[in-house]
Amino acid sequence: MRKLNADVVVVGGGSTGTGVVRDAAMRGYRAILVERADLAQGTSGRFHGLLHSGGRYVVADPLSAAECAAENAVISRIQPAAVERTGGLFIVGPGDDPDFGDVFLAGAKAAQVPAEEISPGAALRLEPRLDPKLRRAFQVLDGTVDGWQLVWSAAASARLWGGQILTYTEIVEIIRGSEGVRGVRAVDRKTGEAIEIECGFLINCAGPWAGRVATLAGVRPVEVVPGRGVMVAMAHRLVNRVVNRCAKPADGDILVPVHTVCVIGTTDVKVADPDNLAIPRAEVRQMLEAGEALIPGFQQARALHAWAGARPLVKDDRVDDSDTRHMSRGMAVIDHAARDGVAGLVTVGGGKLTTYRLMAQHAVDAMENQTGRRHPCRTADEICPGQTPGRNYLVSCRLQEREADRLDDQIICECELVSRRALLGLWDEFPQASLDDLRRQSRLGMGPCQGGFCSARAAGLACATGKADGAQATGLLRDFLANRWLGLAPVLYGDQVRQTALDYWIFQGALDVDHLPAAPNRPAEPPAAEDQGSPPTRRQASLACSAGPAVAGEGVSL
Amino acid sequence: MATALVIGAGLAGLAAAIRLAQAGWQTTLASKGLGGLPLSAGTVDVLGYAPALLGDPTGRVARPFETAAALAAHDPSHPYAAIGADRAEAAVGWLRDLLPELLTGDLKTNITLPTAVGALRPTCLVQPAMAAGDLAQNRSLAIVGPSQLKDFSPELCAANLARQTWQGRPLLATAYRIDLPARPDEADSPALAYARSLDQTAYQRRFAEAVKRRLKDEEAVGLPAVLGLRDRQAWLEVQESVGRPVFEIPLPPPSVPGLRLNDALTAAAQTAGVRLVLGSSVIGFAAAGRRLKSVTLRQAGRDQAWAADAFVYAPGGFESGALSLDAAGRLEERVFQLPLRGAGGSRLGGQETAADLGRLINADYWAEQRLFAAGVAVDQAMRPLDEGEAVFDNLHIAGGLLAGAVRWSEKSGEGIAVGSAAAAADAITGRR
Structure with a gap:
């Protein structure tokens, strides 16, 4: 059992939650973010990649449009890469x-x-x-x-200000005292370790899962559609x-x-x-x-x-709940002290990735409204670490990087130009990472061959560098291919059928990966949801036998 | 002199062309580009797994042609049913005898070879450079690879071998690295670069010495399949310097053993008098009733009708684009719009509905993908069938286009290719 202590716990590692932990840390709070999977692995990694100019909302939702226009400029400045x-x-x-x-x-x-x-x-x-x-x-x-780059660079900024980020950590209980929220109990899903965090405040940024977190807190249902x-x-x-x-x-x-x-x-x-x-x-x-x-x-x-x-739309009584497109895209900040009489709890919902920073600002403001303490928000003023001011991403960026090191480093993923050094650097930082975790940050396996060549190399590299034994490396490879397939099968037509046939020739025809013995059992998954009296989700069931969550069709590009 | 046109330069097309030319037919082989052999492992797989037939979950096949005969009886839509297991065996034997320097095996029993990720893959014929990998011979293995070759991790290969048993006994495998680029100062050397360097005597020695320095008391040494492209003796030179049996482990494509087979068969075709017409794709045909008169070849700058007395169509399956599935769910054979069948002889083709596609494409990556059993059903002369009747009397199908098998999962690609190529050629020439 690990015991931690914080001023505020942020639940949910999407763009909103990461923005909130960064904002809170920059205002001087001891802040901890807990995310049950990887950062930006839910909604923030599964959109189309549009950084809104506001144009889309000028007719239907002018307020959102104006916010988008302002935030577009801010994000382009503070997270240029x-x-x-x-x-x-x-x-x-x-x-x-x-x-x-x-x-x-x-x-x-x-x-x-x-x-x-x-x-x-x-x-x-x-x-x-x-x-x-x-x-x-x-x-x-x-x-x-790039939603992953956006969230990871915000997380890096939060860490710089003392914020802590706990990924693959699932909240199992929200502890309440007479004064309101007092802490949370959580479980590290990769090691099974129990974690208890004492805190005075909790900000629920779980997006589509925010209703579940609200239920854990025992407040009146928050309806997320x-x-x-x-x-x-x-x-x-x-x-x-x-x-x-x-x-x-x-x-x-x-x-x-x-x-x-x-x-x-x-x-x-x-x-x-x-x-x-x-x-x-x-x-x-x-x-x-x-x-x-x-x-x-x-x-x-x-x-x-x-x-x-x-x-992550929060239900608004003004529209029919079958029409999710016109539900509140605007941000919804629910102050549970006012709404339910439960102090120390705020839920954030709705909104758009483009305005994540502003949403985070409103969420932390709502916390300060409750606590009565006031600090200025400075998230729009400071560039996130690892970014060069004024240097936005260009599609040729990777080519430029490889041009510099092409003679002294191997390219593991040719489609996305991921070098051995870049991959191993990430792996050292996240030793428990699945290939999908590495993919979201490096784009490994996201090009035309969808892992046909790089995934076996990456598994081999894991074994060669002692990051995994044979069974684990095989598990990494098999999980990665199975997860890629979830997003490939629905678009299996045209040239991608040819690619798929080639990939099967490699993995089954030449390598016979399909007949490698299965990995011995991993550490059992913590019985998180069951403890709360609800049945396990499919994701949890699948996690019991694999390191990486199998969730349908994760973004190829975002 | 009777004329034959073979379309496709994979194993099936090359084998059919050689056999036709050997029988005295004036034979032309037309191909869009390189065939599928450089993508293959360079072995001849006949039947490696038959779980449904053998009734055990692994379904590992020991005697490939015997089991192929049983499979043909069990599933009349399987390509081996039309080919006949005995004809397939004779054809694979013919191929082995055609390339004695490159293929070895007794045809009766499968050989089990380690793959690059350490799986135990059954196959029928192997290249001599791979033969010492036969687990029936050697069980204490050193797996050695150069650090500059990213497509081979000796650690993954050895670690997976070491957690398996073979015939009840544990396998011993140890990984070693050598630090030797294919070309000076190269960090990222592809397999082909190693193979070309290993065509040279001086590099063979340096490579072998680097390997030898690593070894302890292992019985045999597994190396990535890069031991020479043109020099067929390169592996022997390495083996002699290393001082104990060495064996090649096939890598993902482009595959050096696959290229060796491709080069040898192309040379054999030329020796047999086959005219090769590369860079040509088939875009149409002309027929009179059930007689195919010509196909239209599109080459640089012009389209040309090529007439022949008989045609062998061996273009491959989905991987080559001969079969296609478009965004609207239309499944078709590209040139002749031949009727298509799926696993178990089910009717396919035309517009597949979402429900049809749901049956053909399994949401589980590791489950059988029945889409890839789609293809053309044929009679014993390998002529495409429509409602039991040959579509053309003088068009014969060979290789990956045949319906009824997911070759990479049962490990049967080359056996079906050579067997159907021989059956098609023999039907044309009247050889029994």
């Missing part, structure tokens, strides 16, 4: 209402979102693959953002700018270039359980057809991977 300043276009297609363009421009002006109309010809010169029959085009300041969004990454950057349909927001109307791929998103289906997100082939089809409307020939392009994310 996570952001590519691609710019974006809003396109009125041949089937869209051209008058909506005027509504859009007026909204942009009112919300102070920079937007400028350009001629269809100019738009086609910028993005030659667009439908040549497009009627109007508007340029905006959309960018793209997870909206499932399916996204598909294509093997190339079919566009170099974000392309939006200039129409009322609908399914599959954004195409986002991220790293070496581009992502079409997204569907929106209400689901009951954020741990079990299916990727129905019908929704993939719907995305491909939506892509076809923006880029003729889209369906002939090669798809790489699909994933599903759960929107």
Whole structure:
């Protein structure tokens, strides 16, 4: 049993939670973040990668639009390596209402979102693959953002200010006294160790899982309606700018270039359980057809991977709960002292990744409102560690790095240009990491071959450097391939079928990985959920025999 | 002189072309590019696993052709049913005799070889450079690899071997590293670079000495399969310098043993008089009734109709693009739109529904993916069938396009390829 002590415990290691722990640490609080899986492994790693200019919300939600515009500039400044300043276009297609363009421009002006109309010809010169029959085009300041880089660099900043980050640590109990929240009990899911953290405050940033955390705290239910969004990454950057349909927001109307791929998103289906997100082939089809409307020939392009994310929407009485797209995208900060008479507890929900920093600021402000202490928020003023001011990500960044070390280091993943040194550096930092954990930070196995060549190398490297024995390394390899498949199977068509056949020839034909003996049993999983009287989720069941959580279709690109 | 056109330069296409030319047919082999051999392990797999038939979870096959015959009887849609296990055995024997320097094995029993990740893979014929890896011979193994070769981790290979038993006895395996780049000052040397360096006598000695210095008292030495590309004796030179049996362990592609087979068969085809037309893809055909008259080859700059008396179509399966599944779920054979069948002879092709695809594509990566058993059903002359009738009288199918087997999971790719190639060629030439 490990005992820790903190002013505030933050539950949830997505963008919001990491923003909160950074903000709280910078204000001088002793802050600990607990995340039951890896950082940005849930919603913050499963979106399309859009750093909003605000353009998307200028008509329906001008307040959100203005926040997005302001935060876009802040994030691009304080976390430049996570952001590519691609710019974006809003396109009125041949089937869209051209008058909506005027509504859009007026909204942009009112919300102070920079937007400028350009001629269809100019738009086609910028993005030659667009439908040549497009009627109007508007340029905006959309960018793209790597959710993992964003969250990890915020975490690094939090650590610098004394914040602690506990990943693979699941809350099993929230301890309450007469005064309110007094602490939490948690379990380290990789080692099974029990952890108790004494604290005066808890900020619930669990996103789609926030309702469960609220239930653990014993307050009145917080109703979260997870909206499932399916996204598909294509093997190339079919566009170099974000392309939006200039129409009322609908399914599959954004195409986002991220790293070496581009992502079409997204569907929106209400689901009951954020741990079990299916990727129905019908929704993939719907995305491909939506892509076809923006880029003729889209369906002939090669798809790489699909994933599903759960929107962390908090139910708002004003809208019908079957329509998750129009639920509160704006942030919802629930002060449980006022709402339930439970002091020391705040729940944050809703919101967008683009405005994560602002949400974190509001959450910590809400804590200070309760406690009566006041410190200024400084998260917008300081650049996160490891970032070069003014140097935003470019798609050529990795090439430049490899150009420097190509003669004295091996490239383990050729698709994503991950070097041996980079991979081992991460592994030394996270000795318990699964290949999926390493992937989220390094992009290992996220290119066209989807791990066909690099995953066996990485497993071999684990064995060669003493990070794993034969059984463990085999488990790492098998888990990685099985997890990649969850996002591959739904987009198995065209050239990706050929790739899959080649990968099977390698792993089964030549290496016979399918007949290696199974790993001996890992340490048993802590009976976390069962203790609370609820049945184990599929994720927990699968964890019992594998180091990495098997959750459907994790993002290829984000 | 009768003319034959073979399409495809993988094992099936090359074998069919050689056999046709040997029988006196004027034979042309047209191919888009390199065939599949450089992607293979360079062994001849006939049947390695048959869990459904043998009724045990591993289903490891000891006697490949005997079990192939049983499999054919058990599942008439399996390629070995049309080929016939005895014909397949004769064909694999013919291939071994065609390449005596490159293939060895007694045909009756499978040989078990360690893979690069330390699995125990059954196969029928191996290259002489691999033979000492036969676990029936040597059980105390040194596994040695250069640090500059990222596709081979001796530690992973040895660690996995050491946690398995073979025929009731534990395997002993120890990993060693040598520090020797394929070319001076190289940190990231690919397998092919090693193979080319090991074609040279001086490098063979340096390599062998580096290996020898590491060894303790192991019986045999496993090395990555890079022991020479053109010099077929390179492994013997290394073995002599090392002073005990050495064996090659195949790596992911491009595979040096696979390239050796590819080079040897291409040379054999040329010796037999086969005309090779590379850089040509088939884009159409002309037929009169059930007689195929010509196929249209697209080459640099022009499309040309190639007439022949008989055609062997050996283009591979999904991996080569001969079979395709598009975004709308349309499953088809690219050139002739031949009728398609799946595992167990189920009807496929045309528009597959989401439910059909759900049956063909399993959500569990390690489960059998039935999509990859899709292909063309044939008669004993390897002619594609539609409702029991040959689609064309003079079109014969060989290799990866045949329906009814997931080759990488049962380890049967080369046996089906050579067996069907021989069956197709023999049907054309009238040889029995």
